[in-house]
Amino acid sequence: MSNIASGNTIAAVAALIGDPARANMLSALMGGQALTAGELARHAGVTAQTTSGHLARMADAELVVPQKQGRHRYYRLASPEVARVIEALSVLAAEGPKRHHPVGPRDEALRRARTCYDHIAGRLGLALADSMQECGHIVLADGAGIITPAGMRFLAETGIDLGSSPSKRPLCRTCLDWSERRPHLAGRLGAALLARLLDLKWIARTPDSRALRITKAGESGLAQTFGIPHDWHSRP
Amino acid sequence: MSNIASGNTIAAVAALIGDPARANMLSALMGGQALTAGELARHAGVTAQTTSGHLARMADAELVVPQKQGRHRYYRLASPEVARVIEALSVLAAEGPKRHHPVGPRDEALRRARTCYDHIAGRLGLALADSMQECGHIVLADGAGIITPAGMRFLAETGIDLGSSPSKRPLCRTCLDWSERRPHLAGRLGAALLARLLDLKWIARTPDSRALRITKAGESGLAQTFGIPHDWHSRP
DNA sequence: GCGACATTTCGGCCAATGCCGAAACATGGG
DNA sequence: CCCATGTTTCGGCATTGGCCGAAATGTCGC
Structure with missing residues (x-):
């Protein structure tokens, strides 16, 4: 039937x-x-x-x-759709049978900052999302967000290019972080943010891993632009 | 590794x-x-x-x-998480290898209105989402939405109860409709909407199918409350 | 308690498929 | 041209796992 x-x-x-x-x-x-x-x-x-x-x-x-x-x-x-399936499966797999619930990336580096398909996850991802929200650049609500006019100006000033494509891809989605269990920025905004931060060399990819390294320049840049303190990464 | x-x-x-x-x-x-x-x-x-x-x-x-x-x-x-996985897989399966791309529910009744886990999908789902958006009750953006103050009043008047639970479940998500390829309302709002419409007997479940039937009372109710015309269901 | 119905357990059959070794294509460099 | 490297194709082995028939367990109504 x-x-x-x-x-x-x-x-x-x-x-x-x-x-x-x-x-x-x-x-x-x-x-x-x-x-x-x-x-x-x-x-x-x-x-x-x-x-x-x-x-x-x-x-x-x-x-x-x-x-x-x-x-x-x-x-x-x-496609991002494939990534969403994997993402959704990860959430399920992490919750899973409560047999060994203290899961999540064992590696501290991965917990701190890593790529998630085309955007930033880990504590850095959360910090960025929090920062932009506190500054009134975005309004987040349940799985997506809206970029405010002030936010658009901020993105332009910071050189973050959303690509004015007629793409159907969501501008600002959130993606549930499976290690921290809180949402971080995905969608076109998340992708643009990752691209820009890599371009500025504030963060760098790690060979053979999804982990991201925060550079010296990144520490001050992130502090100035997003108000993320230097000692941020030492805290859980 | x-x-x-x-x-x-x-x-x-x-x-x-x-x-x-x-x-x-x-x-x-x-x-x-x-x-x-x-x-x-x-x-x-x-x-x-x-x-x-x-x-x-x-x-x-x-x-x-x-x-x-x-x-x-x-x-x-x-859990809703399980539903999200199935949902994400459906999107992928629908797009899939372009061999026979005119897919989607063959059944016209399913196309018109059906349940999607705990909310309404199909053209009725889209019409409801469109209506609430046009009336300024919600603001939709990329996978989620925000309920406006006017929207909260509207929901209260219409008897739609979001359940003031401290639940972590998103208030207003959207869910990509795999037959129409446009988003409809999910999350707590979507669930509450389905519950209320069933309660009012404006729509009724169909035995042995996910299809929803729009009742006589529903036709006028939907027209008055959401501005969905009577002849709506005859149009593609 | 006894039959009707819903569901589960057990045992065995069978097809699908993941895996590797060996060898064949590609491609680029000396 | 020949060799090293990366990748694919082929053949055969072994395992997994889905399926059903038969029969056991539970549950309801009489």
Whole structure:
């Protein structure tokens, strides 16, 4: 009875994500960067051959998109929608059976600041969201936010470019942080913020990890622009 | 490398959803009502024994919760978080490989109005969201909304009770409608709206389906309160 | 207590699929 | 041109896990 067709299709997608090797690859791609097949193989803990098969299937289902470059083959998540599925699954997985509830990234660096697909998560993500809200630049409410006129000016001054695209992508979403259990900024604003902070070299990516490092320049920049104190990162 | 643990767990959850029979059951439960094991077996298209096993596993993983009642055993989705995962997967499944993109519920009744976990989807869902937005009762922005003071008065007058709980559940989220590709109201507001409209008997559930029927009283009520014209449902 | 109904447990069958070794394509550098 | 490196294809093995028939447990109504 009812709509078996759509049920079947969501099953197909979920089954694809439901393999440990593939799930690890997708988690790794949540870092937002494109990774080579080899790197993904290492993340997944399986051989290159096996990885190749997995990637082919995921590309076919349009969960990831391949990009040839020299003798490497880069893969990235196909869309923010894919990221949302992983994100929603993470929330569920973190809550999960209460067997060992003290979960979340064990790594302190990840807790402090990390990428979440194309925006910033961890305590830095929360601090940025809090700051912008306190300054009246955005109004957050339940999973999304509105950028105020003052906020628009602030973004322009700070060089954060939302890209005046006619894109259907939400301007300002929030994303539930699975380590801190509070929302941080996602959507186009979140993406632009990450891009700008990387561009200013206030934060830097860490090789082989989703962790973000706050640079010397970043410490003062974040303090001046967002009012985030220097000693912020030492506090839980 | 990296956090295999969390990857593993999201894989476990996804694998659970990734079976056609289980996915069909979960889709059926997206109707928001608790269903008996037998009903779920019919939805899934497998025998009762098989269903029992599936339900046990999903209950163990806390995707669904059982509730004994007489010689029946009712199951419902364990949380809004579970619903969000299914919702996100539906979006992906609908877009999916462009092989047959004219998808969405084939059934015209489902397209018109249906439940989506605990709120209203379909064209009626969109019309309600549009109406409240045009009247200045809510301000929607990218995945969530804010209820204005005027909106709060309107809700009070209309008898829509948001339940002053200290719940962490978002007041007003939006949920992307997979048949119409536009957002409708979810969150506590969406749930309260559905409850109130059912209570007023303006809409009624359909047995064995997620479709909602608009009653005679509903037609005039919706017209007066939300400005939704009588002939609304005849238009695409 | 006895039959009807709903659900679960047990046991065995079978198909799907993840995994790797070996080898074949690509690509870039010397 | 040949070798090193990255990636894919092929073949075969082993395991997982979904499915059902049969039968046990519970629960209701008489």
